[in-house]
Amino acid sequence: MAQGVVQIPHRVVQVARLIRGLSPEEREQLKALVPELQRPPEAKLLIDQGGLRDYIQQELAKVGGEYPPLTEADPFLGGLTVGEYFALSDEERERIWNKEHAMEIEDFEERDVKPTAYVPARQKRRP
């Protein structure tokens, strides 16, 4: 199990997958039977945020000698500065990312793939 993450039994993960496969109508039926499921997930119970903070700081220190950290005045997405960007709501920041990803399907350049290429989707097992 990944570091900093509380272990969840595999059967719980399997139930989660099963629920995701239900139709909207079946989900409503399930919620009627198990009303507790309507509460949002509590990620704070699952992830050690202090451990993550230390990890991020360690990793940033490894590249910090060569590259400067972002500052409030630096330009960032949407023509905003870093400070302006992070003053926006989550929804507004998401809108900026969506606007930046405006490439049309037809504009993608398709590349060659080797005949012997590995196809991961055919190798894995469904959990």
Next chain:
Amino acid sequence: MLSPLPTYLLDKSVVRRIVEGLTHPDRLTDEEAMAIAFWRALRESKSRMFISAETANIMKRFSTWREVRLFLGTVETMRAGKYFKRWARRLQEHSFTMEDAKVLGLATYGTDAAGEILGVGVMVTFDRPLINNYEAQRPALERRLQAMTAQLSPPFRDAGLPEVMHPIEALFLLG
């Protein structure tokens, strides 16, 4: 060609949480913490992490900063392989938005810089409606893909559908 490394495509919702979280490690939101815990687990498990060429091009504009540089140093760029456009157009006929079709198209018909991989095993996103739509339509998509690939040459005839998961689910399955 066989590769022992698990492969993951991170959509822009995951990339955004990782990059944003790296800028303020002292006050991570729940979603940023999930995304970064997942990213960390992938690094530690030596998995191959991909982002779309579109997302990579956006991030590269800011690659002189340590947060972006750190992230870009851990991921590869997934490019559109042959038949990507055809599959992405068909995905749009199954109620997927253009954004969804692009990332799902890459997850099946994307390739790495050397052209040695076709698609990924898992596509990860915070977009619950996308995950739910994918699960609901999966049997139809399997049939559609099979019909499309039947006449193609290798490796395209072997193309498969990825698993599509929320980061928290993918994180626990890594264990």
